[in-house]
Amino acid sequence: MSLIVDVASGAVRGGTSILYAGLGETVSERSGVINLGTEGCMLCGALGAYAVAAETGSPWWGVLAGAIAGALLALIHAVLVVSRGANQFASGLTILFLALGLTSLYGGDYVKAPIHGLDPINIPFLSDLPALGAILFQQDALTYLSFFAAPALWWLLHRTRAGLLLRTAGEGAEVLVVHGYRTATVRYAAITAGGALAGIGGAHLSIAYTQSWFENMIVGRGFIAVALVIFASWQPMRVMAGAYLFGACLALSPALQARGYSINQFALDVLPFLVTLLVLAFLGRRTLLSAPAELKRVFDGSTSTA
């Protein structure tokens, strides 16, 4: 029983960074642009947040800096893809390399820097609930915020004018043009906002989850976020569920080890990636039906946008 609670609370804590990145990727992909560089945006966000938190002593300035760092990197992707018509996959990996290099260059000074991170806050009364308390109400502030982020994004996408423009950019760009909007502007906004959310995801990892910075600390979470969005059929609430599924995969290994099970760690490390592949395989055909039309073109290989 306590194993389940451990894994579940670890799932929420560990899944939060993937949740933010996944929501960011949802925004980007809904506008018709896939960002494989989400991994890089998370890296920049993680370092930006950690560095600013260390310099200012305030984790919230750190979160803001992480969002800005992720957005700036994503902006390069936006310029290449939207304005210069570059291939989306190549451009995404390109910004990942920029992020790898930049965070390695500027991150060295912060490897052991002390910070005031975001510590878990127990919500009065609720945190005392059996099981649920430990899972949901003994988390850090950024995690609490993320509980509202997915519903908020759903509302934004489906109930606001901005959301409608965003979805239209992804479904039929020519409709926007007919109505006098510029697709490019919408996509720039979507990609940059997506990068900012990924940056917050990275920030959660560095200043809340691990409270440390080390080179290449994202280790594939950004790529998982990209895959997650696809099998969540671009629905924010499903992204949330998926993110916690991965969080659970990540939490399983330490929870088992703490109980003295001797399992080769890498057999467990591979779980999130295997689970993603399996879910994609089972849901692949069905989810693709709900893919934004412009994104489907990218997936089908005709990446040169008109």
Place this chain on the structure above:
Amino acid sequence: MTAEVLIREPEVLVPRRPPALLTAALRWAAALLGAIVVFGAVLITKGANPLTVFVDAWRETFMTAPSLQDVIVKAGPFALAALAAVVPARAGLVNVGGEGQVLIGAVAAGGTALSLDQHVPGGVVMVCMVVAGMAAGAAWAGLAAALRLTVKVNEAVSTLLLNYVALDVLLFLIYQPWKDPNGSGQPASRPLAEGAQLPQLPGSTIHIGVLLTVLSAAGVWVVLTRSMWGFKLAAVGGNQEAARRAGFPVGRLLLSAMLVGGALAGLGGVIHFAGVEHQLRPGMVSNIGYVGFLASWLARHKPLAVLAASFVFAGLTVAGDSLQIDAGLPAATSNILTGLVLVAVLGWASKGSRA
């Protein structure tokens, strides 16, 4: 339905004029220069003098024989990983899984070596390693192709995820079953028997894997431009629907393109293992596949240009080491220049010929 998106400009009807070529060359030069200038500015923010850094890095990378040989040796796996992206790209597929395919090729070569190199002559081990590595790489890429063909999972996403699976396979094996009991305690497999290590050209560190790489690139060029298979791949890549209506076996062509690509990346893993590393260890394949993917874009998916692009990126990698030694900057700093070169090329050099 997608036909209108896929129509390409009929290249034959638009003759290339010399002025266009000249402006293209100028655009490339300007793009690369821009990348170097931006990188210089980044270096200044860290208190390094870009001019000294560039001069030192240039001298230590390309002007001494050992480091130049190092560049050539490093370029081999990069080029094979790049070819692993080039062949599928011809059919319109995006193989971002070079990293995993190189890894799994190295693992297969390592496993083959562990079980054979004490029992049979070195030459036989080498042949077996090449076969096993190529088969493993092909299988790894084939998995992604199968997912695309049967359940329509986008191959860029699945190959990326498989990279991490391959890494965990390697780590799993060398932390337990294949760990060298006589080693230093570091997780690594037993070193490859000397007779089974790829022979080097006399008086140099360049091993015959480099030769295999050049032959592979030439082979890919011939097959893509001169064979029926290459023609059909290009047809599928150009307009899948038209290719299907022309009666081409589209599914089989897509699968074969991925298999060949994976096999080439697997070969990259083999020569990296048997020519350079000689044992499996964590971090042995750091980013070879990703750099290869970017090299294929730098080369605009042309098999022979891939060799040059890989040489450039190998040079940047080796220069990264000199950055670390001379300027005290982390070796990964050179990734910034790699990224900037690609930004320049994707954004400003190859306009008008997007693939």
